[in-house]
Structure formats: C-alpha cells, structure tokens
Amino acid sequence: MAYKKPESVLVVLYDQHHKVLLLQRNDDPEFWQSVTGAMEDGELPIETAYREVAEETGIDAKQLSIEMFNHNRQNQYEIRSRWLHRYPPGTRFNTEHVFSLQVDSTLPLVLTEHLQYEWVDKAQALARLWSPSNKEAVSMFVPNVP
Template sequence: MGSKQPVSVLVVIHAMDGQALLIERADKPGYWQSVTGSREGDESLRDTALRELAEETGLILERDDVRLSDWGIVNRYEIYPHWRHRYPDGVTHNDEHVFGLCLERPLAVTLAPREHLAQLWLPWDEAAAKVFSPSNAEALRLLPQKLAAATQA
C-alpha cells in the first residue's frame, strides 16, 4: 500500500468568460478533470494548490496571488478502488478542498507529460458534463455564481 494522504485539493482554473480548463489523465485516458492532487507532509492546503498548479500546468503563482481563492467547500468521497493502493491500508475516503483560479482569458498551459495527455478549454457547462468526477462537475457548475460575485466586487 501507498502513503498518499487522504486530503486533496481540486483547483478549478477558469477564465472571466466562463470557460474552464480541463486536463486529461495519462493513467486513465478519457478521464478529464481540473487540477487535483494530495497534500504532502504538513503543507497548507493553499500551498498544496500552488504546488499542484505548478506541477500539472506550469502556472507558478505567488503565495498571496488573489486570483487563487479557497471556495470554502470540502467534499468527502469514497476513493475509487483502482486508486486505493496509493493510500495506507484501510483508507477508503478522501477530503477534497475546492479552490478556484480565475484568469483574465484562456491560455495554454504546460502539462506534466507523465500525468496528463491533453488540455481543453470549454464553457463551464460543457466542462461539467465532460469531467469524470461528480465533485469536479459540481464545482464547475458553481462558476456562473463565482463569476457574478467577482464582477460585483
């Protein structure tokens, strides 16, 4: 069994026009998702989000970059059986903390080739329909609300 922590982040990268970035998993072709990854050591959840953004997309942000926001959502879900070997024995559930990264416009990112095969910008509703994870789809469906709040701020 593995040593992966059952605490992760989901980072929805989106543009002001309502498009969201999806990346295709290398270990499961056809599985599209937002940036996601597990906490390492005792790093903060924000630091986990920043690290995963850099590793999976090449986007390097300062720690206090206001474009990255904690949405205050925690999803607890059962870990898919084909990924449980990454976690300690007996671990069956993960706590996923949702963040958003709002960019001015869609842009190409640099994928980690061992982790992801392709990238795609889609309108939020099409992105929500394409992702394999129900919690990822739910987060994407929040984009209109998040964008409306951002334009009123």
C-alpha cells in the same frame, strides 16, 4: 513507494471568458478533470492548491500574484478502487478542499501529468467531467457568461 495522504485539493481553473480548463488524465484517458492533488505533510490546503496548479499546468499563480479563491468547502468521497493501492492500507475515503482560480487562457500551459487540455464552456465541462465533486465545483464557482 510512499503512500499518499487521503487529503487533497481540487482547483477549478477558468479564464476571462468563463471557459473551464479540463485536463485529460494519463492513466485513464476517459477521465477529464480539473487540477487535483494530494496534500503533503505539513502543507496547508492553500499551499497545496498553488503547488498543484504550478506542477500540473506550469502556471505559477503565486509568483504571478493571481489570487486563489478558497471556497471553504470540503468534500469527502470514496477513493476509486483502482487507486486504493496509493493510500495507506484500510483507507477508503479522501477529503478534498475546493478552490478556484481565474487565469488568462493565453498563458502557455506545460502539462506534466496529463495527456492534453482543453478550454471549454461551462456546459461542456459539466458534461465531460468524471468526478461528481468536480462537476459541483464548476457548477457553483465558475461564473455564468453574462
């Protein structure tokens, strides 16, 4: 198995009604999150963001000409011990680049890495998300309902 690069993206998806897309992880059903994924060698963060959204949801935002918002924000967090084996030996921290994407919630989703998905309001998302950086991104970058 090739090691993951300790640099990733977080992409918060929300719809026209400001509902947030939550994804339930296959490997930890208690863990709900936004789209995330490790950067590949030679890939820019924006390229990773578009790729991960397409891989995890089936939404090809680039092909649909949906603009990805780069918040020029990086978080650094300690990698959960249960996932350390995926990274080079001695790696403890990951750098995460934060993006958001507004999509139409009627677009069909095709899950490849998650058990299920739900569109929930911002308050519900904040209550259910596991990751502090994911909660912060939803809080900061998903508009409040007018």
